[in-house]
Amino acid sequence: MDGIKLVNVGKYYTVKREQVKVLEDINLDLPANKITVILGRSGCGKTTLLRLVAGLETFEQGEIQATHVKRKAYVFQEDRLMPWLTVRKNITFGLKDKEIDHEKISGIIQMVGLEQFEAAYPVQLSGGMKQRASIARAFAYNPDFIMMDEPFSALDYFTREQMQKELLKIHHKTKCSILFVTHSIDEALILGDKIVILEKGIIKSEYEIEKDHERDLLSDKFVALKKQIMDDLKVV
Amino acid sequence: MKESKSIKTFISVALIVLIWGIVAEMGVVSSYILPSPNKVIESFVKMVKSGEIFEDIYISYIRVLKGFLISTLAAFALAMMRVVFCKASGYYEGIVQFLKNVPPLSLISLLILWFGIGETTKIGIIVLTAFFPIYLNTVKGFTSCDKKLLEVGEIYGYSKVGSFFKIRLPYAMSDILVGMRIGLGYSWRAIISAEMIAASAGLGHMILFAQQMSRTDKVIVGILVIGVVGYITDRLFALVIDKTLKGSEKNGWD
Numbered sequence: 001m002d003g004i005k006l007v008n009v010g011k012y013y014t015v016k017r018e019q020v021k022v023l024e025d026i027n028l029d030l031p032a033n034k035i036t037v038i039l040g041r042s043g044c045g046k047t048t049l050l051r052l053v054a055g056l057e058t059f060e061q062g063e064i065q066a067t068h069v070k071r072k073a074y075v076f077q078e079d080r081l082m083p084w085l086t087v088r089k090n091i092t093f094g095l096k097d098k099e100i101d102h103e104k105i106s107g108i109i110q111m112v113g114l115e116q117f118e119a120a121y122p123v124q125l126s127g128g129m130k131q132r133a134s135i136a137r138a139f140a141y142n143p144d145f146i147m148m149d150e151p152f153s154a155l156d157y158f159t160r161e162q163m164q165k166e167l168l169k170i171h172h173k174t175k176c177s178i179l180f181v182t183h184s185i186d187e188a189l190i191l192g193d194k195i196v197i198l199e200k201g202i203i204k205s206e207y208e209i210e211k212d213h214e215r216d217l218l219s220d221k222f223v224a225l226k227k228q229i230m231d232d233l234k235v236v
Numbered sequence: 237m238k239e240s241k242s243i244k245t246f247i248s249v250a251l252i253v254l255i256w257g258i259v260a261e262m263g264v265v266s267s268y269i270l271p272s273p274n275k276v277i278e279s280f281v282k283m284v285k286s287g288e289i290f291e292d293i294y295i296s297y298i299r300v301l302k303g304f305l306i307s308t309l310a311a312f313a314l315a316m317m318r319v320v321f322c323k324a325s326g327y328y329e330g331i332v333q334f335l336k337n338v339p340p341l342s343l344i345s346l347l348i349l350w351f352g353i354g355e356t357t358k359i360g361i362i363v364l365t366a367f368f369p370i371y372l373n374t375v376k377g378f379t380s381c382d383k384k385l386l387e388v389g390e391i392y393g394y395s396k397v398g399s400f401f402k403i404r405l406p407y408a409m410s411d412i413l414v415g416m417r418i419g420l421g422y423s424w425r426a427i428i429s430a431e432m433i434a435a436s437a438g439l440g441h442m443i444l445f446a447q448q449m450s451r452t453d454k455v456i457v458g459i460l461v462i463g464v465v466g467y468i469t470d471r472l473f474a475l476v477i478d479k480t481l482k483g484s485e486k487n488g489w490d
Contacts, residue, residue, distance in 0.1 A: 080385060082385065082403070084409070084481070
């Protein structure tokens with residue numbers, strides 16, 4: 001399967017009759033079966049880029065080639081669960097009744113640690129639990145392409161680490177392509193096969209990391225890479 | 237919690253009846269103006285035994301249900317039209333807003349002229365009263381739908397129709413039901429006024445007839461029955477809302 005290609009993409013907003021550019025001349029390859037991480041500070045256009053790829057927003061310039069992507073899932077920054085559905089029904093929201101494999105859904109619910117809450121309504125859950133349910137909804141959809149917008153930022157350190165591991169496990173198993181947006185350099189280093197640094201709507205640099213079994217962020221290779229990325233982001 | 241609430245209600249009701257009894261007993265006002273509680277209970281029992289009160293309740297109730305059903309369907313259809321064909325609403329929105337500000341009772345003389353004093357006039361009054369709260373709340377429910385949830389439907393490949401039934405409608409449900417609850421209360425009020433002006437049966441007519449016969453005790457029985465039946469209907473509807481709206485926030489109506 002081919003990846004997704006962004007050619008010369010530009011996006012502008014009009015604020016008080018003045019054009020504000022959000023993204024400019026984005027040329028980007030999202031390789032198939034790989035995890036691409038978009039890294040950048042708040043307001044650099046990460047979410048907008050994701051929404052363009054998802055088709056949730058129109059853009060003024062360029063082209064996005066993604067015709068072969070059939071099933072795409074999106075994990076939003078907020079949980080966006082349907083308040084009138086139980087956790088289980090929310091997780092199967094993207095599926096038609098015939099497509100639901102109950103055993104598999106139970107497995108996913110167990111993976112996100114919500115087995116005791118599958119009959120609960122979102123209003124009864126904590127913020128982190130809701131976010132986990134919304135991640136489960138994306139996985140349950142059997143997507144060949146998942147877009148994730150800072151999905152783990154509402155979770156505590158331990159859950160976050162566990163969810164990152166689960167994401168990698170699912171990725172290995174299903175080989176789906178993932179486009180992941182984050183502002184955490186560590187998270188980008190743990191997950192990314194390709195890391196794209198976005199700064200003020202322009203791609204500043206791209207890094208590719210070889211597939212390793214276990215990534216040790218304290219190894220010399222990753223410490224050096226982190227330094228370089230921090231330089232790119234001008235973090236003092 | 238619930239028990240203490242009903243005890244409190246009981247205490248306040250008992251207190252009112254007690255004061256009423258004392259005032260009536262003291263003979264400050266003539267029994268024509270304020271009959272004693274005993275007298276009212278007596279005539280209530282008599283009306284129950286003869287069955288006339290049930291007949292009146294039944295007649296008024298059927299009228300309310302008919303009018304309420306028609307206004308719910310009409311309100312829902314127009315509200316949906318406003319959502320599906322946004323541009324069409326321009327044709328009727330102004331008229332709806334105009335009629336909203338016309339008290340239905342002011343139309344009663346026209347309605348009698350056009351439809352006579354039969355059922356159509358009374359049901360017409362109910363529809364004119366109950367339609368607006370249902371319509372306005374339904375429109376609000378549909379148009380205020382969270383865009384973020386609609387985007388979820390878009391991502392997971394829902395068609396416009398699918399997203400209407402799976403997202404817009406359930407989202408609007410709480411507003412629709414609240415509108416229907418208000419509409420039901422309004423219908424109940426409207427039917428009594430309509431029956432007082434043009435009817436030969438029903439609770440409103442019963443009260444007016446009792447007044448003409450100088451039977452204040454019967455008037456009070458009528459008022460109490462209206463209040464109790466209206467209250468029970470409202471509670472039943474609240475129960476339905478509670479069962480339907482699982483998982484949503486409490487709306488502070490109970």
